[in-house]
Amino acid sequence: MGHNCQCRRPAIAPQGLIIGYGSPVRGDDYAGQAAADRIRQWRVAGAQVIMQAQLTPELAAAIARARRVVFLDAAIDRTNVEVRAIEPATTLISGHQSDPATLLTLARLLYGRAPRAIIITIPAYDTSLSLSLSPATERAVAYAARLARAYLGRRYWPLQARVVG
Numbered sequence: 001m002g003h004n005c006q007c008r009r010p011a012i013a014p015q016g017l018i019i020g021y022g023s024p025v026r027g028d029d030y031a032g033q034a035a036a037d038r039i040r041q042w043r044v045a046g047a048q049v050i051m052q053a054q055l056t057p058e059l060a061a062a063i064a065r066a067r068r069v070v071f072l073d074a075a076i077d078r079t080n081v082e083v084r085a086i087e088p089a090t091t092l093i094s095g096h097q098s099d100p101a102t103l104l105t106l107a108r109l110l111y112g113r114a115p116r117a118i119i120i121t122i123p124a125y126d127t128s129l130s131l132s133l134s135p136a137t138e139r140a141v142a143y144a145a146r147l148a149r150a151y152l153g154r155r156y157w158p159l160q161a162r163v164v165g
Contacts, residue, residue, distance in 0.1 A: 015046030016068035016115075016152045023053050028124035028137040031074035031144070035122060038145040047152055055098040063103055064111035070148045071100045071117065074124035074137070081144050083151075086117040118151060120144045 020036025022029040033051040040049040050062065055071075063069055071086070088108055089101035098106070100119050108114035122140045133141065 015044070016048075016070065017062055017066035018047060018049045018070050018072065018148055018152070019055070019059065019063075020049070020051045020072040021053065021055055022074045023127075025129060025131060027126045027128055027130035027132065028076075028134055029074045029127045031122040031124055031133060031137050031141050032072035034133060034138075034141045035072045035120070035145040035148065038141065039149055042145075042149065044149055044152060055100065055103060057098055057103070057106055059098070059103055060106035060110055063115065063117075064107035064113050066115045068152060069100075069104075069115050069117040070151055071119040072144060072148060073119060073121055074127075075121040076124045076127060078121050078123040080123065081140050081147065082121045083147060084119050084121070086119050088114045120147055 018036050018039050020032040020034070020039075022032040024030050024033060033053075036049050036051045039047065040051070048062065048066070050059065052059075075082075086100045086104060088104040089099075092102060092105050092109070100117060104114040104117055122144045123137060125136055126134045
């Protein structure tokens, strides 16, 4: 773990990476992917968009290449869209599923770099088996997508936590 291989260091992307995640068959849990899909449709220059049901360790390479990372996820314990800075985790837990802080740690350990990152959480009201979002979550998805696009375009990222919405 102490080696530092220059050949494995990825090139830095011009803007950043959007990672939207959540189950596509659990109603509002899909909100993160839905917001990422909106950004993908906007074709933001220099932005890579990844949509997955869950976070996996294999995302570490793409994260290490990014200048900035925006994670988009649904949360049943929220009533507003929330923006929060993420730092790499202090301990590494192995497994097939990951969280944003663990992925930043993996990017740093495996590829030598962890970019600045935020998570935008989107309120989820109904996570029962369904292929559609509730109207309230649909509105929050639109707002979260606009926030994510705005964060990618900023030259300076304040890292303090903020609740918006």
